Amino acid sequence: MLKQRTISQQVKTIGVGVHSGTKVDLILRPAPIDAGITFTRIDLVPPVQFPAGALHVGDTRMASTLTNGSARVSTVEHLLSACSGLGIDNLYIDVSAEEIPIMDGSASSFVYLLQQAGLQEQAAPKKFIRVLKSVEIREGTGATEKWARLDPFEGFKLNFFIEFNHPAVDGTTQTAEVDFAKISYVRDVARARTFGFMQDVEMLRGIGLARGGSMENAIVMDEYRILNTDGLRFDDEFVRHKILDAIGDLYLAGHAFLASYTAHKSGHGLNNQLLRALLAQPDAFEIISFDENNPPPFCYADQIQREWHLL
Numbered sequence: 001m002l003k004q005r006t007i008s009q010q011v012k013t014i015g016v017g018v019h020s021g022t023k024v025d026l027i028l029r030p031a032p033i034d035a036g037i038t039f040t041r042i043d044l045v046p047p048v049q050f051p052a053g054a055l056h057v058g059d060t061r062m063a064s065t066l067t068n069g070s071a072r073v074s075t076v077e078h079l080l081s082a083c084s085g086l087g088i089d090n091l092y093i094d095v096s097a098e099e100i101p102i103m104d105g106s107a108s109s110f111v112y113l114l115q116q117a118g119l120q121e122q123a124a125p126k127k128f129i130r131v132l133k134s135v136e137i138r139e140g141t142g143a144t145e146k147w148a149r150l151d152p153f154e155g156f157k158l159n160f161f162i163e164f165n166h167p168a169v170d171g172t173t174q175t176a177e178v179d180f181a182k183i184s185y186v187r188d189v190a191r192a193r194t195f196g197f198m199q200d201v202e203m204l205r206g207i208g209l210a211r212g213g214s215m216e217n218a219i220v221m222d223e224y225r226i227l228n229t230d231g232l233r234f235d236d237e238f239v240r241h242k243i244l245d246a247i248g249d250l251y252l253a254g255h256a257f258l259a260s261y262t263a264h265k266s267g268h269g270l271n272n273q274l275l276r277a278l279l280a281q282p283d284a285f286e287i288i289s290f291d292e293n294n295p296p297p298f299c300y301a302d303q304i305q306r307e308w309h310l311l
Contacts, residue, residue, distance in 0.1 A: 001289075001290070001292065002126045002291075003124065003125065003126055004034070004089040004090060004122040004126050004127075005119055006030045006032075006035075006090040007117035008030065009030070009118060010030070011113055011117040012025065012028075013101070013103075013113055015101020016102060016217075017098070017099030018075060018102035018105070018194075022099070024097040024099060025097075027093070028094075028113060028117055030090075030091075031090035031091050033090065033124040035090040035092070036052060036089070037051075037088075037091045037093065038050065038091075038093065039076065039093045039094075041071055041098070042096055043097060044071060050067070050068050050073050052066065052251070053252060053254055054254075054272060062268075063075040063076075063077065063268060064076050064077045064248070064268045064272065073095055073100065074099045075102065076100055077249055078100070078106065078244070079093065080247075080248035081110075081190075081244050082107040082114060082190065084185075084248065084251040085107070085186065085189065086111065086119075086307055087126075087307070089126060089255075090122065104216070105193035106193045106241070106244065108190045108191045125290065126289060128287070128296075129255045129256070129257050129259070130257075130259070130286050130287075131151065131152050131257065131260075132285055132286060133284050134151045135150050135274065135281065136150075136277075137274045137277055145264070146264055147265075147266065148263040148264075148271060149261070149262045150261055150274060150278060151259065152260070153259050155181050156256065156257050156260075156300070157179035157180065157260050158177070158246055158247065158261045159176070160175070160177075161174060161263070161264045162175075162239045162242055162265060163265055166221065172232070172235055172238055174239055175239065176239045176240055178240075180300075181297065189247070192233065192244050193218060193233065194217075195218055195238055197220075197222075198220060198221065198227070215227060246263060252272070252275060253275050253279070255287065
């Protein structure tokens, strides 16, 4: 039986919010069977909880933000991406500000933090969302068109196309596919960093965003080139980071997917719309588990052994 998983012990780190620019304490704690993933703002009195669910997403400007009344916790996608990649089903996440710390702009710091906490299998079957029929969301037309789709697939793979009309981005591969039967999350996805453009910084800071952004936690570009002296971690790091984001956004469905995700210039908003469209069609998916008589697809059967071995 493929079991649910949490962490073995509590761990803590400190970072900075990329949009708020404020110091953030982050604590990860083990959670019981079927608890799912829950964020808690421990700086509020009383503390406010935010279940990690697609219907709890209230803002998707530059990040996925969970809301509960007037309270919010933003930039949850990188940590959720790491949880998905390492097969963590149940987790309590305490945060001392309205934003998850950006760390180095990728999911690798969260992978390391989960490694420090250790993996704990739980005495209950892991649950999956199996997509039964295709669901698609489209916006715009012509050159402005963007879309995202989920299709039936006995495994989990993502295919993403980006287009930014920028020399530094256009000079890299703009399409990538990640099939987790063949590719490792830890080695091939987790280290891809977020990115931004210098000409957008003043505008973003004017609306309260990007106040903590720097070349320490993002790939930064001027009108022509990458400004980071260390360059890129992957030849296709830009599109790989969009895949990293999508993995985190999709994990807001509440369980791991058995599906193929394909996206053309998608982002947090469209990803959330796609999840809402799927969940609104009960005949488009089913919740399933696997046992000895019904083994899971290879990408999940071997996932934990492969990924945790690479930590």
